Amino acid sequence: MAIDWFRFGSPQAFFPVAGKMVPWFAFLAVAFALPGLYLGFFVAPTDATQGESYRIIFIHVPAAWMSMFLYLVMAGWAGLGLVLNTRLSGMMASAIAPTGAMFTFVALWSGALWGKPTWGTWWVWDARLTSELILLFLYLGFIALKAAFADPQRADRAGAILALLGAVNVPIIYFSVQWWNTLHQGASVSLTRAPSMAATMLAAMLLMALAAWMYSIAVALARVRSIILERERDMAWVRMSAGT
Amino acid sequence: MKPRHKRLAAIVAGLALIVIAAALVLNAFRGNVVFFFSPSEVAAKAVPADSTFRMGGLVEEGSLKRGADGLTVQFMVTDTAQRIPVVYSGILPDLFKEGKGVVAQGRLGPDGVFRASQVLAKHDENYMPPEAAHALSKAEAEKAAQSVVVPAAGSR
Amino acid sequence: MNWGSLSDFLAMGGYALYVWGSYGVAALCIAAEVFLLIRKSSR
Numbered sequence: 001m002a003i004d005w006f007r008f009g010s011p012q013a014f015f016p017v018a019g020k021m022v023p024w025f026a027f028l029a030v031a032f033a034l035p036g037l038y039l040g041f042f043v044a045p046t047d048a049t050q051g052e053s054y055r056i057i058f059i060h061v062p063a064a065w066m067s068m069f070l071y072l073v074m075a076g077w078a079g080l081g082l083v084l085n086t087r088l089s090g091m092m093a094s095a096i097a098p099t100g101a102m103f104t105f106v107a108l109w110s111g112a113l114w115g116k117p118t119w120g121t122w123w124v125w126d127a128r129l130t131s132e133l134i135l136l137f138l139y140l141g142f143i144a145l146k147a148a149f150a151d152p153q154r155a156d157r158a159g160a161i162l163a164l165l166g167a168v169n170v171p172i173i174y175f176s177v178q179w180w181n182t183l184h185q186g187a188s189v190s191l192t193r194a195p196s197m198a199a200t201m202l203a204a205m206l207l208m209a210l211a212a213w214m215y216s217i218a219v220a221l222a223r224v225r226s227i228i229l230e231r232e233r234d235m236a237w238v239r240m241s242a243g244t
Numbered sequence: 245m246k247p248r249h250k251r252l253a254a255i256v257a258g259l260a261l262i263v264i265a266a267a268l269v270l271n272a273f274r275g276n277v278v279f280f281f282s283p284s285e286v287a288a289k290a291v292p293a294d295s296t297f298r299m300g301g302l303v304e305e306g307s308l309k310r311g312a313d314g315l316t317v318q319f320m321v322t323d324t325a326q327r328i329p330v331v332y333s334g335i336l337p338d339l340f341k342e343g344k345g346v347v348a349q350g351r352l353g354p355d356g357v358f359r360a361s362q363v364l365a366k367h368d369e370n371y372m373p374p375e376a377a378h379a380l381s382k383a384e385a386e387k388a389a390q391s392v393v394v395p396a397a398g399s400r
Numbered sequence: 401m402n403w404g405s406l407s408d409f410l411a412m413g414g415y416a417l418y419v420w421g422s423y424g425v426a427a428l429c430i431a432a433e434v435f436l437l438i439r440k441s442s443r
Contacts, residue, residue, distance in 0.1 A: 041409075042402055048377030049339060049367060052413030056422045057371070063426065083252045102429050110422035117418050120337025120364045126279040164255075165262060181279045181300060183347055188369040196370040219433060226441045 009086045011228045012237045018221040025218035029211050036207030044200045056114040057201070061189075062209040064107035066216055067135060068170050070100035074142070075167040078160035088224075090156030091231065093163060094146055095224035099216050101139035108132060119183060127176035128184035131169055138166035152231055280347045283326040291352070299328065299358055300347040300366060308342050321346060321358070328352075332360040339365035 040058035047054035074096040081089030111129070112122040123129065142162055149155035177186045189195045195202050232238050280300035281291045291297050299321060307320035316333040319342075330348050340346060345366035350359045372380070403409040412419040 044402075045373030045375075046402065046413070047371050048374040049341075049344075050371075051338075051415065053338075053415040053418055054371055055412070055415075055419050059422055059426050079255065082255055084248065085251075099433065102433055106426045106429055109425050113418040113422045117415055118337065118339050118365060118367060120335075120340070121362070124279070124364070164259060168262060181281075183279060183364060183366055185367055185369040188371060196368075198372050198376065201371050215430070219437065222437050222441065226437070 009084075009088050011088050011091065011232055012235075014088055015225060015228050018225050022218050022222045022225075025214045025221065029214035029218055032207050032211035032214060036204050036211055039200055039207060040204035044204050045198060047201075050118055053114065053117045056110050058204050058208045060107060060110040060114060061205055062212040063103045063110065064132070065209055066212045067100060067104035067107050067132070068173055070096050070103060070216060071135060071138070071163075071170055072167060074100060075163040078156070078163040081156050082160040082164075087231075088228075090152065090159065091224050091227045092220070093142075093156070093159060094227055095220045096216075097139055097143050097146075098223070099219050101136060101143065103212070103216075104132065104136040104139060108136065124183050126182040126184060127180040128173065128182045131173040131176055134169055135166075135173060138162070138169060142166070282323045283321055283328045284323050286328050286352060286358070287326040294351075296349060296351055296361075298347050298349045299330075300345065301328075303340070303342050303344060303346050305342045321348065328358050329356070330358045330360050330363075332363050334361075334363070336363055337365040339367050341365075 036058065040055060044055075046052060074093045077089045077096065078093040080086065081093065108129075111132075115124075116122050142159055145162055146155045146159040149158060176182060177184055188197050189202065189205070197205070229238060280298035283299065283301050285291060286299055291299075301321040301323045304320035304322045304327060307318075309318045311317065311333075313333075315335075316331065317336065318329065318331050320327045321330050322328075330350075332348065332350075340363065345368065347364045347366050348358060348360035349362040349364075352358050410416060410420075
């Protein structure tokens with residue numbers, strides 16, 4: 001079976017496909033978020049040490065996971081564009097960046113609101129918090145850098161270099177709690193050992209993470225469509241479909 | 245070589261250089277990005293003298309004493325090897341408890357007492373309902389009563 | 401069920417400001433992103 005992936009790599013072919021997928025992923029995001037919130041607030045028990053304040057975890061951890069994961073996906077698309085010179089790659093990277101920045105902000109914000117009652121401070125300059133703040137600046141820098149170029153191809157190339165350089169920061173964020181003394185605690189959920197959470201708490205967190213995943217796909221696809229229209233507005237196929 | 249392959253090779257080489265540079269920088273940082281020092285390091289004078297620093301460890305069980313004014317507290321911070329007395333006057337975070345993690349910022353006096361200006365609680369990554377925590381601590385107490393081996397302190 | 405009443409639920413065991421502050425801002429961010437996208441694509 002041979003699928004011509006390069007055919008879908010063209011903005012013209014991808015545009016209607018993305019349009020068909022957006023409502024499905026938006027639906028899935030809601031379908032995961034509703035039971036996730038229900039489990040998180042009504043089924044998951046109170047935490048023994050933190051009381052109800054721990055319920056921030058159901059938004060904080062999915063947001064933090066997405067902030068790191070989306071950066072890697074964005075850098076991956078940007079790198080692909082650098083190698084293959086495909087038009088769509090740079091657009092995908094641009095479409096992901098604002099959502100990644102949004103999740104990074106939510107992770108930092110909810111972390112501050114969680115830190116105040118539990119640790120006793122809104123913010124500390126420990127390795128985990130500092131590297132996550134750097135991630136926010138990388139997203140914003142990527143968006144600003146791309147906006148600074150009039151020529152989209154040069155913008156893609158410059159953005160790709162920044163995105164790939166910044167990708168080094170992601171493993172630093174993830175492993176910071178193991179490599180250094182930090183105020184932030186270690187990971188509750190990892191691939192190498194059993195999660196250190198009650199089952200319903202874990203289920204709620206994973207559902208919310210899935211919801212964040214589906215939301216990101218829906219939003220990135222919707223955004224890439226408007227980027228395609230904007231960049232290719234002078235192309236014949238856009239003019240044809242616009243009916244001019 | 246096709247231009248596409250050339251470009252790929254250049255990017256792979258560039259990325260490899262970045263990774264190597266990052267690894268070197270990280271390695272250099274490794275010992276220096278210290279958010280807090282342990283009581284053992286403080287006792288061994290491995291901390292910057294005459295300056296503010298943070299010390300982290302566990303609040304020793306039974307060491308917490310509250311002053312008459314209700315604000316000043318005194319407790320021992322331990323990493324099970326060394327213990328350093330801490331004096332602090334102010335509001336403690338909700339999670340501050342004997343036997344739990346703590347990070348205190350302040351100065352070490354010539355009398356060996358750490359005078360903290362800020363005390364933060366450091367909690368672990370375990371989340372469980374109160375009943376489970378109760379059962380766990382009961383099981384641990386029974387185990388400790390049966391064996392003479394000192395149980396290891398909780399992870400930092 | 402964790403909560404005896406609606407006010408119990410809203411109080412979040414005394415952590416209302418922190419819990420609802422987190423979820424509220426997250427909801428705002430998501431709403432703003434979706435709103436901006438819809439406005440942009442409908443033009």
